[in-house]
Amino acid sequence: MKKLFFFLIVLFCARANAQQQYVTEKDLPYYASSISSKDSYIASQCKLDVYYPKGATNFATIVWFHGGGITGGSKSIPKALMEKGYAVVAVGYRLSPKVNAPAYIEDAAAAVAWVYQHIAQYGGSTKLVFLSGHSAGGYLNMMITLDKKYLAKYSIDANTIAGVIPFSGQVITHFTVRKEQGIKELQPTIDQYAPLYHVRPDAPPMLLITGDREKELLGRYEENAYLNRMMKLAGHKDTRLYELQGYDHGGMAEPAFPLLLAEVKAIVKKITGN
Secondary structure (H helix, E strand, O other): OHHHHHHHHHHHHHHHHHHOOEEEEEEEEOOOHHHHOOOHHHHHHOEEEEEEEOOOOOEEEEEEEOOOOOOOOOOOOOHHHOOOOOEEEEEOOOOOOOOOOOHHHHHHHHHHHHHHHHHHHHOEEEEEEEEEEEOHHHHHHHHHHHOOHHHHOOOOOHHHOOEEEEEOOOOOOOHHHHHHOOOOOOOOOOOOOOHHHHOOOOOOOEEEEEEOOOOOOOOHHHHHHHHHHHHHHHOOOOEEEEEEOOOOOOOOHHHHHHHHHHHHHHHHHHHHOO
8 A cells, every 4th residue: 555655646746747847938138129229249149048837936047157258158058957847047148359348247137137027927936046157157147146236237136146056157357358458368367357356245145166176277166265265254154165076167067057956946945945
């Protein structure tokens, strides 16, 4: 009898999961037409894809920014985040050298503002918006979270972001920004375009994830370790750092996805009790 009961429970869960449908809407512009109509690059580049559980309510949303050094890459929804009960928003943004800083940071903020303004229409909760991304994507989500002015433009308090989980994001001034400034790649600087410049105690929870310090891009682990330490010294109560040993800059993303999902699940439970 116990075996039969267990089998029925497993069957019920499997059917429930199978019945949950996910829908993807692609190439939605996140700037107002009054802006995009005047700039062909914004019109072509500043779009996002929304993947969400159809018919579900109050679900969390993971806003995902692609990597590529702010000079390449394109929006895509990671397979590792699909069919997990969450919405995933994949963001395209303008790239250097067609634009310079802070254009792409402003794009990231505009995309997140779009999520705040529209995700409820899909059934999602604005209390459960998470930011993540790999490399340049991680840099962008840290910038718009730690420097509150970017989201404040849209009357959004960056502290309302549920959690920030960057994958190997740059925390000093990004090397592409430095290149735009005429600074060599191996000359580190910390200015207004560095997440580290905006360390503050009241930021949302941050889970920093990097690859192996001996295999990572330049000093990416050490940068994140410094941000981790400075956030704590500033009084932030929830900054943590994971180093994925044995994985290089590109390879660290796949083993990082389960950590991202676990973090989202834990924060959602803390906020909602479910």
